[in-house]
Amino acid sequence: MSRRNIELLLLVLVGVTATIAYASVYAARSHELSRDSVTTGAVFVVLFLVVHLAERRYLAQADPYLVPIAALLSAIGLTEIYRISPALAWKQGEWLLIGVVLFVATVIVVRDVHRLDSYRYLIGLLGLLLLAATAVLGTNVNGARLWIHVAGFSIQPSEFAKIAVVVFLAGYLDENKEMLSVPTARLLGAPVPPLKYFGPLVVTWVLTLLMLVFMKDFGMSLLFLATFIAMLYMATTRLAYVLAGAALFAVGAGGAYQYVAHVHERFAIWLDPWRTATTSGYQLLQSLFAMADGGIVGAGFGRGYLLYANHVPTVPELPTDFIFSAIANELGLTGAVGVILLYLLFAWRGFHVALRAADGFSKLLAAGLATVFGLQSFIIIGGVTRLIPLTGITLPFVSYGGSSLTANLVLVALLLMVSHRSEVLEAGSKTERLRLAELA
Amino acid sequence: MNRAIVRLFVVGVILMVALMVNVAWIQVFHAGSLRAAPENHRLVAQQLRVKRGRILGFDGSVIAGVRRRSGFYYRTYPHGPIAPQIVGYDSARYGQTGIESSMNTFLSGTDVGASGLVDRLLGRHSPGADVRLTIVPAVQKVAQSALAGQVGAIVALDPRTGAVLAAASAPSYDPARIDTTFPRLSRQRGAPLLSRTTQGLYPPGSSFKVVTATAGLNLGKVTPTTPFVDTGTYPIYGGKVTNYHGEVFGAHDFTQALTYSINTTFAKVGTLVGQAALIAQMRRYGFYQTPPLELPAGLVYPSGRYNGAHLLPTGAAMDPLAVAWAAVGQENVLATPLQMALVAAGVANGGQVMKPYLVQRVTSASGQTLLTAAPSVWTTATTAATAQTLNGMMQQVVNAGTGTAAALSGIRVAGKTGTAQRGSSNVAWFIAFAPADAPKVAVAVTIENTQFTGGDVAAPLAAQVIKAALAQAALP
Numbered sequence: 013m014s015r016r017n018i019e020l021l022l023l024v025l026v027g028v029t030a031t032i033a034y035a036s037v038y039a040a041r042s043h044e045l046s047r048d049s050v051t052t053g054a055v056f057v058v059l060f061l062v063v064h065l066a067e068r069r070y071l072a073q074a075d076p077y078l079v080p081i082a083a084l085l086s087a088i089g090l091t092e093i094y095r096i097s098p099a100l101a102w103k104q105g106e107w108l109l110i111g112v113v114l115f116v117a118t119v120i121v122v123r124d125v126h127r128l129d130s131y132r133y134l135i136g137l138l139g140l141l142l143l144a145a146t147a148v149l150g151t152n153v154n155g156a157r158l159w160i161h162v163a164g165f166s167i168q169p170s171e172f173a174k175i176a177v178v179v180f181l182a183g184y185l186d187e188n189k190e191m192l193s194v195p196t197a198r199l200l201g202a203p204v205p206p207l208k209y210f211g212p213l214v215v216t217w218v219l220t221l222l223m224l225v226f227m228k229d230f231g232m233s234l235l236f237l238a239t240f241i242a243m244l245y246m247a248t249t250r251l252a253y254v255l256a257g258a259a260l261f262a263v264g265a266g267g268a269y270q271y272v273a274h275v276h277e278r279f280a281i282w283l284d285p286w287r288t289a290t291t292s293g294y295q296l297l298q299s300l301f302a303m304a305d306g307g308i309v310g311a312g313f314g315r316g317y318l319l320y321a322n323h324v325p326t327v328p329e330l331p332t333d334f335i336f337s338a339i340a341n342e343l344g345l346t347g348a349v350g351v352i353l354l355y356l357l358f359a360w361r362g363f364h365v366a367l368r369a370a371d372g373f374s375k376l377l378a379a380g381l382a383t384v385f386g387l388q389s390f391i392i393i394g395g396v397t398r399l400i401p402l403t404g405i406t407l408p409f410v411s412y413g414g415s416s417l418t419a420n421l422v423l424v425a426l427l428l429m430v431s432h433r434s435e436v437l438e439a440g441s442k443t444e445r446l447r448l449a450e451l452a
Numbered sequence: 453m454n455r456a457i458v459r460l461f462v463v464g465v466i467l468m469v470a471l472m473v474n475v476a477w478i479q480v481f482h483a484g485s486l487r488a489a490p491e492n493h494r495l496v497a498q499q500l501r502v503k504r505g506r507i508l509g510f511d512g513s514v515i516a517g518v519r520r521r522s523g524f525y526y527r528t529y530p531h532g533p534i535a536p537q538i539v540g541y542d543s544a545r546y547g548q549t550g551i552e553s554s555m556n557t558f559l560s561g562t563d564v565g566a567s568g569l570v571d572r573l574l575g576r577h578s579p580g581a582d583v584r585l586t587i588v589p590a591v592q593k594v595a596q597s598a599l600a601g602q603v604g605a606i607v608a609l610d611p612r613t614g615a616v617l618a619a620a621s622a623p624s625y626d627p628a629r630i631d632t633t634f635p636r637l638s639r640q641r642g643a644p645l646l647s648r649t650t651q652g653l654y655p656p657g658s659s660f661k662v663v664t665a666t667a668g669l670n671l672g673k674v675t676p677t678t679p680f681v682d683t684g685t686y687p688i689y690g691g692k693v694t695n696y697h698g699e700v701f702g703a704h705d706f707t708q709a710l711t712y713s714i715n716t717t718f719a720k721v722g723t724l725v726g727q728a729a730l731i732a733q734m735r736r737y738g739f740y741q742t743p744p745l746e747l748p749a750g751l752v753y754p755s756g757r758y759n760g761a762h763l764l765p766t767g768a769a770m771d772p773l774a775v776a777w778a779a780v781g782q783e784n785v786l787a788t789p790l791q792m793a794l795v796a797a798g799v800a801n802g803g804q805v806m807k808p809y810l811v812q813r814v815t816s817a818s819g820q821t822l823l824t825a826a827p828s829v830w831t832t833a834t835t836a837a838t839a840q841t842l843n844g845m846m847q848q849v850v851n852a853g854t855g856t857a858a859a860l861s862g863i864r865v866a867g868k869t870g871t872a873q874r875g876s877s878n879v880a881w882f883i884a885f886a887p888a889d890a891p892k893v894a895v896a897v898t899i900e901n902t903q904f905t906g907g908d909v910a911a912p913l914a915a916q917v918i919k920a921a922l923a924q925a926a927l928p
Binding site: 043242245246247249286289290297300301302303304305306307308317320324326340344345348349352353355356359360363366367372375376379383386390393394397398399 | 453454455456457458460461464465467468470471472474475476478479480482483486487489491492494521524544545631632
């Protein structure tokens with residue numbers, strides 16, 4: 013079976029699953045849901061078929077599992093959002109439409125990721141500008157500055173900036189990996205690679221700290237730095253970078269804990285949410301209580317206790333940061349572990365694409381994107397389950413939020429392009445190879 | 453590079469496994485203690501899965517009903533708020549109060565019928581039992597609207613049984629919206645959540661003179677016709693007791709002393725009676741005891757002499773000046789509107805104070821009666837003869853004295869006004885019962901923070917409530 017047919021088969025299964033999930037919510041809450049609201053589910057199926065057709069046309073040899081995994085995660089997210097607020101689900105459906113348009117546009121415009129490498133510095137600068145714009149123009153929400161409001165839309169630029177930074181790092185590190193691996197200079201008596209190659213890297217590191225200080229965005233800052241270190245390690249295979257990066261982050265985090273009240277509070281909640289059970293610890297405890305009610309299998313979509321009588325969610329920020337708690341409540345341990353496994357599967361496919369890629373840039377790009385995706389899921393799931401301090405970032409494809417959804421669809425598009433290229437180079441037809449060669 | 457990528461993926465797998473282990477810990481191994489944590493109100497919310505019993509008015513109409521929504525049952529209040537401080541709220545977030553709390557075992561079905569182990573394992577619950585109150589919504593609504601815009605309380609009892617017909621407290625709140633309004637209500641000035649009828653402790657002022665008069669008549673120290681002379685001041689123990697607004701009444705008898713609420717005369721009677729007999733008389737009306745309403749502990753306060761927030765023991769020492777002032781309802785004497793209604797009810801019921809109650813009947817979902825109110829005497833305040841005398845004297849208050857604003861055409865009303873100073877404003881009282889020859893209703897009205905007297909602001913409200921109660925075809 014061809015890759016695209018495998019994908020279609022899987023997408024059909026996801027479509028059936030999504031329909032059952034939606035119907036389950038509708039059955040449980042039919043008295044307060046209008047029949048029209050079910051159409052969001054139909055829109056979902058059509059949109060992923062559009063993605064599939066775009067792949068058939070342009071990325072025939074790309075990995076067949078990434079899109080179905082993304083679709084299943086979106087289906088779970090959309091169903092849970094629909095269950096919490098049908099109006100919000102409709103908006104998320106609109107964002108999905110925009111995301112699919114962006115996905116198709118990315119595929120058509122970029123075609124081959126290597127063309128992005130030519131604009132490496134421009135893209136890196138764009139990422140930087142996005143973050144700078146947030147720091148300057150952004151509005152404060154819950155103590156962190158993550159959003160800018162443009163023409164009635166709330167945009168979270170860091171979601172797009174993370175892709176730009178990965179593209180930049182993939183190009184830069186691939187070009188300079190030898191230089192960064194060989195110690196030629198000495199700093200404080202220790203052998204280090206030539207300092208001039210560090211310029212852009214220092215900029216990246218300083219950036220993460222600035223994010224922490226000015227945007228108080230602990231989650232994104234952690235995500236950027238960890239992705240940065242991971243890519244540095246993959247490019248140079250030198251563990252010293254990991255240790256140095258970890259030490260730097262520890263210093264940064266320690267400083268933030270001391271001097272940034274918002275960060276300090278997050279740590280205090282993590283260490284002991286019970287002490288502030290009615291104030292700052294309330295949200296995290298409600299998340300844990302909601303999950304504890306889920307048990308092993310949960311009550312099912314639409315049947316958990318997630319809303320008060322007045323439709324206020326029992327856990328604040330339920331459709332966005334705490335969507336995982338809602339899923340764990342309604343689907344129990346089974347559903348929660350299922351979702352985590354889906355992220356692991358996605359990361360696996362991403363790393364698989366990286367391993368099969370023919371050149372260093374493609375490898376670093378695919379591995380970097382897989383890392384940023386997997387880490388983001390880990391940070392937020394770890395946060396709402398109190399494994400690590402809670403920082404508000406979105407759960408890719410599942411949380412309500414337009415920036416996250418559209419940015420992650422672009423991320424998938426880039427992974428698919430890397431995959432398509434390496435598969436064509438390995439075993440593609442003559443026409444496919446020719447078409448790829450024309451792009452270069 | 454590939455080896456580094458594989459290593460990184462292994463790290464990723466470890467992180468994801470850590471997540472799964474942690475989730476399993478929360479959802480399975482640690483779930484029990486998370487569910488049992490006192491900070492966790494979700495268990496109360498789980499009770500919403502059971503069809504909760506309704507709370508009905510005496511007329512059978514629904515005060516707190518249930519509506520099913522997405523597998524949960526929610527409270528509805530078809531009348532709007534009816535005595536919310538007494539009926540209470542049932543909130544998944546903020547728990548329960550009032551009848552909702554004290555009758556929870558019936559309402560939630562845990563105490564109803566044979567719900568065996570198998571039923572529990574299958575998650576089957578008996579639906580809750582209906583609790584029918586003595587509160588008459590028609591009377592309660594009149595009491596609530598009478599208090600609109602004021603701060604105060606109204607209690608109406610059936611003196612023959614002790615049934616609470618109405619218990620209104622203002623300012624009030626809407627129990628239907630408690631989930632969103634609670635944080636604001638709990639901090640709001642005026643304390644809308646406070647059950648003023650049972651928790652509001654006020655100086656009773658002259659309404660307390662009924663208690664003093666009872667003691668004087670019982671001991672034979674005075675009769676209705678005992679003559680007194682008022683000079684505007686009663687000097688005692690280095691101090692003095694004066695009349696309201698410095699009025700001087702001259703020669704009068706004891707009936708007139710009550711009719712016009714003459715402080716100096718009641719101070720003299722208090723002195724004649726003495727501390728021990730006065731306190732004993734208070735006890736016989738129910739002071740120093742917590743009225744045994746079917747409400748959670750802490751929702752009903754005992755009346756008596758207080759020092760700050762503490763009820764003083766009955767034997768606490770008082771000097772003669774203190775006794776004289778206590779006899780006119782000042783000097784640390786504090787009473788709830790419920791207690792003063794019980795005083796009026798005791799006089800109305802021939803000296804017998806019936807045990808106050810709120811729950812008329814509890815009926816299981818299958819129609820089985822689980823509990824029925826059985827009226828009984830709570831305490832005997834005085835003899836039938838003395839009660840009859842007091843009844844006549846209190847009628848004079850409404851006919852010719854300070855309480856004329858409570859008069860109703862065709863119905864003889866007996867009452868007593870009270871105006872106690874608290875800070876720079878007054879607490880205005882009126883206690884009453886009617887019809888005086890065959891009492892069916894006894895009321896106490898308390899208005900806080902007013903510049904007016906009990907006769908001005910409290911007596912007209914008492915008249916409204918009495919009229920509404922007597923218009924009822926049947927009372928508990």
